[in-house]
Amino acid sequence: MPGLPATIISMNMTTESFDALSLFSGGLDSILATKLLQSHGHRVLGLHFVSPFFGKPEKKDFWESEYGIPVEVIDVGQEFVDLMAALPPHGFGKVLNPCVDCKILMLRRAKELLPAYGAKFIISGEVLGQRPMSQRADTLNIIRNDADVRDVLLRPLSAGVLQPTPMEESGLVDRSKLPSLVGRGRKGQYDLARTLGVTTIPTQAGGCRLGERESARRYWPILRAFPRPLAHYFDLANVGRQLWRDGGHWLAMGREHKDNEKLLKLVRPEHYVFVLKNFPGPHAVGCPVPGRDWPEDILAAAAACLASFSPKARRSEGEVEVAVTRFGQERIIAVRPDAPHGFSDNATWPETRAQQKEWEKSLGR
Ligand code: SF4
Incomplete structure (x- = not known):
């Protein structure tokens, strides 16, 4: 397949084409965002990013059979390590998690992959206000702008409370059928899961070691x-x-x-x-x-x-x-x-955190 970066590690890379690529962690929100668009007739491919810090590539077959979501595994390990080693521009969260830059990196990669799958847009399962670092309204905008996906990113779970995207404005996606989930509560997700026939709910823990x-x-x-x-x-x-x-x-x-x-x-x-x-x-x-x-x-x-x-x-x-x-x-x-x-x-966590802060200071952050 032309134009694919060399770091794709899936052994059985699909040659199908799709309407949309979904950032697919395997967590409930990414499942719902993908299933929702599928239920509206869109062909969606889940991109599952892996690194030494996150990713469960061994679950690809399970996701495909349990949820009917085709999944491609994408290795971003070295790119991610380079990002960490250079001090992520948007900094770390409570531990060593550069969530904002992580999302930017994944969205950039997804955008690069759009032509390879004939896809027109990207979806992500972010929910406005759900996470303190990466899902505040201002941060969602920063992520979208820095990843340069303003015209191609749809966040379907919170679409009703976000500005309409070009996909909605053009009628490619029916905005009236998209929910308005907001905040940390999970009731809206569970209701949506029932509506979409998602009965196997993954556990909440995202499994990212950086946190x-x-x-x-x-x-x-x-x-x-x-x-x-x-x-x-x-x-x-x-x-x-x-x-x-x-x-x-x-x-x-x-x-x-x-x-x-x-x-x-x-x-x-x-x-x-x-x-x-x-x-x-x-x-x-x-x-x-x-x-x-x-x-x-x-x-x-x-x-x-x-x-x-x-x-x-x-x-x-x-x-x-x-x-x-x-x-x-x-x-x-x-x-x-x-x-x-x-x-x-190794140093204790407080010592590690103190060294991390000192490093950030030495780089003028
Ligand atoms: S928790 Fe880990 S995988 Fe999730 S956004 Fe943050 S750094 Fe990325």
Whole structure:
């Protein structure tokens, strides 16, 4: 299909054409906005954006069969990380969530995709006044203007209380059939769901990790340490415990067997992989920061750190062996599990928030 950016990751990309593209998170509002337009006879494709921070691409088949909504999965991971690393122009919300810029990014991408699907407009499930940061009236206008979608964006759930869009003015969409949902209450959505025959209501939680303090603590040191953080670093950060030494040496370590398996799937040749020999225990992945080498003392410290999390290795009261693999080469390091190693947990949330504010200030925000 011509004109599609290379970051679309859906394996079975549709070649159908559509009237509208919908920002489809899989939450109730995005389902209702899409179903509503479908019920008026419009062919709508759901665009489900994914990154290490949000997205459930594994639910594509479920959404298609349960709601009859065709869904395309779009990976915006690196674009999103670049946005975070440069400090989002509209700032962060209560945690590390750049909701306004996130919406702008998704809408811009949706607009780029319109010609590829022969679609004429974009819909989103935003509801006026529902969220404090991104769904106030002034913010909705900022999002629409900054994403440059003034002429093609329809917010059907609140259409009755928003200015008519060109799609409504031209008669392409029947404004008289669009609701006027406003505010944080959910009754209007539940009523609409009944009307549209939507019986499976997804849970409220949107599942965006950027709004969780624990996740923000994991992501923050990566944003500060790497000159250009890559999206896959944040996949590592989503697993197990995160340990840093002097802000330049990072270990992602499994807490349980499942984490070890996940970590091993994320390993790249340039990573250091630490595995205890002869004892059960966690695995760890060291992801090098450019300009910060891993000399012998750091490797030994990381190996000791790993061993310290194995009760059986600790009880052995002697040196234990740790296999360290990088670029396919394995070597063995002998360490005492009780040796000082200097790796520690990430900063607390208040410390992280204070550093975030300081960073914003240093950039004149
Ligand atoms: S909660 Fe996350 S996914 Fe939702 S708008 Fe904010 S940053 Fe984007």
